[in-house]
Amino acid sequence: MIAGPHGTELQEGPSMVENKVTPTSVRRREFLAGTAMLLFNATPLGAATISGQLPWTPNAGSPPSRIKLGPWEFFTGEEGRTMEAIADCVIPPDPETPGGKEAGCAVFVDRQLAGPYGQQDGLYIRPPFVKGTKSQGSQSEVGPAQKYREALGSFDRACKSRYSGKAFADLSAAERDAVLKGLESGDVKLDGADGKAFFEQAIKDIQMGFFADPLYGGNRDMVAWKMIGYPGARYNYLDWVNRHNERFPLPPVGMTGRAEWTSQAR
Template identity: 35%
Template sequence: MVPAALVPDTATAQERPEHSASPTHYPVVPTTAPGTSVQSQTYLFLNDEEAAFIEAAVARLIPKDEQWAGALEAGVPNYIDRQLAGAWGAGERLYRNGPWQPGTPSQGYQLPFTPGEMFRTALAAINKEQSTTDRPLATMSSDEWDSYLRSLEAGEKDLAGVPSDVFFAHLWQCTLEGFFADPVYGGNRDMTSWRMIGFPGAYASYYDLVDQHGIKFDRLPTSLGEDVHGHVHVNPGIPASSP
């Protein structure tokens, strides 16, 4: 469960490979270094307490290392916030008329909450619980955070009517989506996860390569929202797949 940063996109059109018979090879380089700061973020849905938990949690679910950014540095909280503020968070595709009772695993999500309500309810319960302890989340070590997240994953807590394992499953799914989805959805900043795994992204055409076999495709990744200067424009109107 636990374990698998942030720089501006500096790849310009001049740095990208030209269409030619021989593909240009680019070295795979890390996108951040230890100690890189995280950009300040204005959230659309999350309040300060909720954002603090989400930021700390995703930083443990996919932590940074000495070479690559983690979920926090890649902007995953921004992705989660946009999803909660949009159609998915509002439950626009959910059946909302009950009956509300536990279902089988094959029946999927069975709670009366929209995803936005579910996150808000669970996070409020977590913060309320932590306000009464002598070891608040803000002071916990990495190991203590991992232990706390495992307790949520195991369903050991009732978060004001939200089973903690249901909340954790959605948090984990959103973290994965935000880390690996196209940056146009608000996460995967600087396409850091794509650089890490060697995924090329949304190139419109591979025509110059279709008759070449056995070569390594090693280009800088490109986003759906990237302009000719290599800048990614996040589009808040584009829905992402829901967890």
């Protein structure tokens, strides 16, 4: 045995001291999200022997990072305009609570598609790709990003051919609802894409953005949480567990606090 840092006993063999002294640039979260990639590219974050005391490395578990405000990262300008219009149909604005567009739901979907989710990172994507039964789950070779791209392109063409060259975002409210109801029922078909599946996914992703922490781009200023009465990222209700049928009085907090506390909080 040899003495390691902080009195840790590092045993002979594959202990490789550097492992627990990982530079914060190679963070656990990236490692977890891309295990396979990192397996093929030697990384300083690897196996370590743990003995004597519990290991602790600052930020080893990787704190979350807030999305960057600014231009679309995945969508083209036209795609983004369409998605914002869809978001406002799925979650229409009302006098008390903003709609999906103002709440940032399209921004949420954009950042998700630009990130690991869009590319199926971490999922099993080895061939062969065979269509199975519904109970066997999706067997798609391409990820959500490519599916959105194809469906949005086809959706744009379908709208323009139906409404004399008008894009979805330029239609009247009644026309937009009619198109989306058509997608939902299967009456409006998309060329080269499954319109019904696309709209179901879009509803799910837009609503997810509405209810996720504002740090991901949607639910701006916690509008959705305020609407439903969810207090957010709190962790202690000991004083409230026995107070039955009383409304919890405090407004929500997000992981980055509250909008009025920080200039950039969303």
